[in-house]
Amino acid sequence: MAVDEGARSVTVTPGRAAQELELGRDEFRLAIQLGLVRTVPAGESGRRRVERDELDRLKAAPDFPAGLRDRVHAIGTADAAALLEISPERFTRLARTGHVSPVRFSLNRYRAVVWTYLAEDVAALGRTCPALLTGRLPLELRERLAAQEDLRPRNWRARRLGVLLRATDDPWAQAAAMASMLDPVQVAEVVDDPYERAHLDRLRPPEPPGTPVRAPARDIAERLARADDPDEILWHRLSLALALDEARTRGPAPHPGDAGPGREREESPEPWVPVRRRTPRRPVLRAAPSLPPGPPPSPAESAPPRPSTPPGPVLVPAVRAAAIERPPSRAAARAGLLARLRRRRTGGGRGRGRKRPVSWP
Structure with a gap:
């Protein structure tokens, strides 16, 4: 904690540094991009600050502040x-x-x-x-x-790569700056080791200031930031291969399980020993007692006797009995018709003035 307080006492925020250098926001951002103003990382947040010694150096220039403003x-x-x-x-x-x-x-x-x-x-x-x-x-x-x-995109990439290479002395960081100029497919063809590719990706420099956030404009910016000419791609591939050879001589890329600074290698766990489960025994089936020897019984003797039922009358269903009855005779039908006609003449039937009841469908 004391180290952080000491670091904060000798560094200032970018906004404060821009005010002391009498630069606008875009001018100060461009000064950092060109390497005219050096910054240092502050803690684990990833933000960068400007040291007080750097501000004193820039202010001590004879042409300050007009000279610095003209350069940006x-x-x-x-x-x-x-x-x-x-x-x-x-x-x-x-x-x-x-x-x-x-x-x-x-x-x-x-x-x-x-x-x-x-x-x-x-x-x-x-x-x-x-x-x-x-x-x-x-x-x-x-x-x-x-x-x-x-040649405008290519010249801009060359200028940016020069600024990135001058900003660090770490060979792996310089290789990561060269890899940022290539497509991931090109990087995979040059760097075979996946752990080295992951290490280069962690050290990849930040995007240029002012990079668009929306997808269509961001795609255009990413396309401009990568090499597209065949000779430029070949040049960056060769430069990346040479930078990797130099970085490997300084030290290999970290692999999973490697002991870092201040961290011991993790001990491997004990080998796993399988535990044998206890299986229940199967029940022993004993044979049934054997019968005394003799001739086998016949089927008639072994089957039990069936009870005999006395024969009874055959029952005929009522529906069938009604269906087989004879229809009424012709004389009986004629007598019934004459009886209905007599009742209608004597007034037993329905009157003429009476309406028929309505039946709704």
Whole structure:
């Protein structure tokens, strides 16, 4: 705990450091990205702070604060063209052919890449190549532009890799910085050991400041951060292989179970001994007592006698008996019809004025 208090007493937060250096938030972030302001990790949270000695060193410069502000002054395409007194289209052609390297990029609302350049680099281009600012471009540049060549992403990756390599002396961290420029498939082809790949992934440098969070824009940013040209991929593969050879000579990558600093190797547990279960015995089946020898009984003797029942009358169902009765005679049917007609004449039937009851369906 005392160490943490001492570390906090000699370091300041990034916001406080930006105020003391008289830089804006974007300017201070760019100064850290370019390595002009060195930071140190603070605790296990992953946040970084600025040491007081670093602030004193920057303030002691004779051109402070104007010199530091000029070194982190970034401009866009329009401002760069105005600084060189050329058209924005001509400056874009010079940037695509690699005459000036961008320092960072961003995505606008249309997801178009907007490159930013250091004002010092733009001014240096005007001093070193004044012939490219006027007249027709050379034939070589026109042919490269006709072939849709664009070196801005590659130059930005080269600048970023240089900053990452200068920021650390650990060979494994430098190898991780080189691996961040390649696709995971390319890294797996160069690094065969899965434990080494996991170690490189843990040491992977953080994403550039201002990386988009949403998926569509983030995919574009990740594609720009990885090498895409065949010769660039080959160069990074060779550089990664050489960096791995140097890192292995310093020390191998940690494997599971290795003893780290201040931690002893875990003892292997005792071998597992299987326990034999006690199985119950099967019951012993004893044979039945044997019968005395003799001839086997016949089936008639062994079967019990069946009781005899006296024969009785055969019962016929009532439905069947009613079905076999004779129908009424023709004379009886005629007499019944005459009786119904007599009752109707004498008024025993229904009157004419009486309505028939209604039956609803």
